[in-house]
Amino acid sequence: MNLNSIPAFQDNYIWVLNDEQGKCIIVDPGEAEPVLKALEENQWQPEAILLTHHHHDHVGGVKELLKKYPGLVVYGPEETQDKGTNRVVREGDKVNILKSEFTVIATPGHTLGHICFYSKPYLFCGDTMFSGGCGRLFEGTAENMYDSFQKLNHLPAETLICCAHEYTLSNIKFSLSILPEDDELNQYCRKVNELRAKNQSTLPSSLGNERKINLFLRTNDVDLKEKINKETNLQQPQQIFAWLRTKKDTF
Template identity: 40%
Template sequence: MHVVPLPALADNYIWLLHDDSGHAIVVDPGEAGPVEDALHARKLKLRAILLTHHHNDHIGGAGALRKAHEVPVYAPEDDRISIATHRVRDGDALALTQPFARFQVMAVPGHTISHIVYAGTGVLLCGDTLFSLGCGRLFEGTPAQMFSSLQRIAALPDNLLVCCGHEYTAANGRFAQTVEPDNAALKQRLDEVAKLRAQQQPSVPATLSSELACNPFLRVNSESVIDWCRRHGAANEPVARFAALRSAKDVFQA
């Protein structure tokens, strides 16, 4: 399976997955144009659209693509996603034949109440729940919900490629360095990101194993993150530590 991030809008990524036979899936198409261009350039046939949550920068192009290609649209149970043809929910196993791909559907409330991710076929299609070196803002959910969602993600196979919805890695990394300034894996990751961005290349996907080593929102039980939380008055329990990290990131400027 080939995994291709398509830049869209200001800083979004639409994810294009395709096999060697020309069959493709598109994930979170915030606009249709980049998808149509990629399908044409690679001589691909669109077979399905997967959506993670209702925000327009993730679904804005789905209607046009569905109409043009007459494909199913898989989405969470949320009336705000009216374009859906198939609803999927936590625990569902989604099997697509063209291309051959299998995904486990997981409910991950936090960024939005109905957010889902798709895990399988070597990838984690995580929308705005997990970013490289960061996580999504809590627009609808609670810190406890988002912490639980991230813990579920952290328990997945660590060789999955994290395919997130935005190019936020460098900015997330600047915050992560203030939390864990002595994290060697984080420094190595940021050096890699700087080289990629200097070449105008995407910083994602990254492996889940890399995120477990570098992303403070997945590391709330590590001693260095606990030390940071202690200095910020929130060291006693994991959800409080997560909430302190998220609140600090919300106002972080660098």
């Protein structure tokens, strides 16, 4: 399978997996036009759509794509039923498409019904985990999101984090505001700056990389605890996660 990203809106990515025969899977098509253009240019034939949650910038193109390809199966959580989903999936379900098996992982936090799709090595995680960050808590709690991060952190280090937004640089800048002398963060920041200067994508990242540079995965980190405890006295990783998310909201 080949992984492709289609830019959409200001900073979204619509992901496409295609096989050697040109059949493909579309993930979170927030708008139809760039997808239809890519399908035509690459002569791809869509087999299915995967949806992670109900927000418009992830589902806005579904109905137009279904008009063009009325036989498409659209897999998504219950909260996307009115957005075009015709096959509701839940935690632990297995979805078989193009000789690949995708496991559905429930990851509430950004929305209550948010899910991710995992088929080694690809993790389509919508707005749950970003490179260097995590999604805003529009419906769920910090504890929800922390628990979702722990689930994803059990996946192999080589897992590719196919998130839906190019937020990496702002996330790393936030992390450096907390740990300005961290070697891993500074190295990654230089790499990300170089890529963005060339208008190149920073995604996908790997879970192994995220364990080094994503503070939301480093809530047991001694340096992070020491820095945070200059302002407050938080010890539990869930509390540190919530503190980070609150700080990021106003960064």
